[in-house]
Amino acid sequence: MNVLIVHAHPEPQSFTAALRDQAVATFRAQGHAVKVSDLYAMGWNPVASADDFATRENPEYLVYALEQRLGVKSGAIAADIQQELDKLLWADLLVLNFPVFWFSAPAMLKGWIDRVLVSGVCYGGKRFYDQGGLAGKKALVTVTLGGREHMFGEGAIHGPLEDMLRPILRGTLAYVGFDVLPPFVAWHVPYISDEARQGFLQQYQQRLEQLADDQPLVFPRLAQFDEALYPLA
């Protein structure tokens, strides 16, 4: 299996980076090929803009998704986007590895999503959910949190974790066709002991060793909807 780990943390020695290293070691020990995009280390540009296209179909007015679609065919799309897209298409499994910032991903990772999940390749027209351009691939979200486990869930102060991560799990990964595996979460990371953190690293290793047995989360399938995308009775 080919694995792409996209890692976004501003501190190279962070615990989130230790999770990345654990994943690299575990996958390689199982004989998988692994590539890592360490966005801060790469100096990744997270800003989707007109600069992403060497030439434009419409130089007067930027329709970003349209220019993505044309630019990826013509070669006008920026080289850093094309390189990440090539890695993404190579991968059978995508791991997004990040600390939760404001119930979401760091801007660095959001900018990778905005620029690399290119219209016309990853989605477009009615190619989304099970018909998405990345159907057949798996995705795993690995997050660290300041919050404690009991703060998440039905009736808990922050609500269910899957609701917090919905824009990523559903609106991004499931939308472009991934089979989205249940997230791996390291809770309350800055406030626990070193031993407890090392416990998370061990749990993560065990989880990754058995990843093939994981059941993906359930999302809509287009066959459940009519031509206008109203739900079928």
Ligand SMILES: Cc1cc2nc3c(=O)[nH]c(=O)nc-3n(C[C@H](O)[C@H](O)[C@H](O)COP(=O)(O)OP(=O)(O)OC[C@H]3O[C@@H](n4cnc5c(N)ncnc54)[C@H](O)[C@@H]3O)c2cc1C
């Ligand atoms: C802008 C912002 C918004 C945030 N929003 C939220 C939010 O909405 N919800 C929420 O819950 N939290 C939130 N947080 C908190 C954030 O998610 C956590 O602080 C973060 O996930 C902790 O992980 P880390 O990798 O940064 O830990 P670090 O601070 O890097 O590490 C914690 C400790 O682990 C140690 N460590 C490193 N490697 C190892 C190792 N191999 N073994 C054992 N220990 C190790 C480090 O030395 C350090 O002492 C937010 C933080 C910021 C900055």
